[in-house]
Amino acid sequence: RYIAATRPRSTQQVVEIDAALVDLVRGVLPLDRNWRIRIRTGDARAVLVRAPEDTFDLIVTDVFAGARTPAHLTSVEFVRQASRALRAGGVYAANIGDGGPLTFARAQAATVRAVFPHVCVLAEPTVFRGRRFGNFVLVASHTELPVAALTRRTAGDPFPGRVEHDASLTRFIGGLPPTTDATATQSPSPPKGTWGLPDD
Structure with a gap:
């Protein structure tokens, strides 16, 4: 809308x-x-696989089964399908949830960066530090991203966030390998009470 x-x-x-x-x-x-x-x-992946090449300016993956992202939408093979369907200069964005050691979010950043040369990750500072379970938004393209504008707008949000890219993104990934279809798992379960989930 x-x-x-x-x-x-x-x-x-x-x-x-x-x-x-x-x-x-x-x-x-x-x-x-x-x-x-x-x-x-x-199914999002089944539809994406059938999409013609160079079709979309923007692909947004915001898929949850319950409160978890399905495993088959987290692999480098899936991200390659998204890349194939994007037009030149198109943008891929994915919303995921993670907390604690952020192993899932860091692996997802590595996965997206294995396909796209320009990647950044947005989240609230407490989520980046693993102090709270929350949302990460990964943004990627084969052309330069408007990182400065994204940083300003994210910082000025009513719930201010941070943007990691380039060297800071490399540090965030911490050497984790990309996720493949063979290694993919669904995103971690949020703590009870997160996103309105029942406490019992």
């Missing part, structure tokens, strides 16, 4: 595996017919 409002001529394709959720949205929060939004029911 945000993209439809701010970039009304943009064509969007949404993939959602939960058909009941799609029906709920269409029934309770129907989309304006003038918005160029197509919703497909299916």
Whole structure:
């Protein structure tokens, strides 16, 4: 809806595996017919694999089964499929959750950087330090990213964040290897009470 409002001529394709959720949205929060939004029911990776090359300006992976990102959407093979479907200058973004030692988030940064030469990671400082479970947003492209602008806007958010890139991103990754289909696992479970999850 945000993209439809701010970039009304943009064509969007949404993939959602939960058909009941799609029906709920269409029934309770129907989309304006003038918005160029197509919703497909299916698995995100299966739909992406079938997408033609050089199709999208932006691919956003924001997929959770319950509160965890499915393993098959965390591998370098998946990210390569996203790269293939992007147009020149296109941007890949992924929202993931992690906490504690941040092993999952650091491995995901390594995975995305194995495919794209320009990568940055955004999160709140307490999340970066592993003091709190929270969201990381990975942003990547084959062309330069607007890191300075992202840094300013992230720092000026009502919940200020930090952007790691270049050398600081290398330190964040800490030598972890990219995740492959053979090694992929779903993201860690959030602590109870996180994101509105029940405490018992």
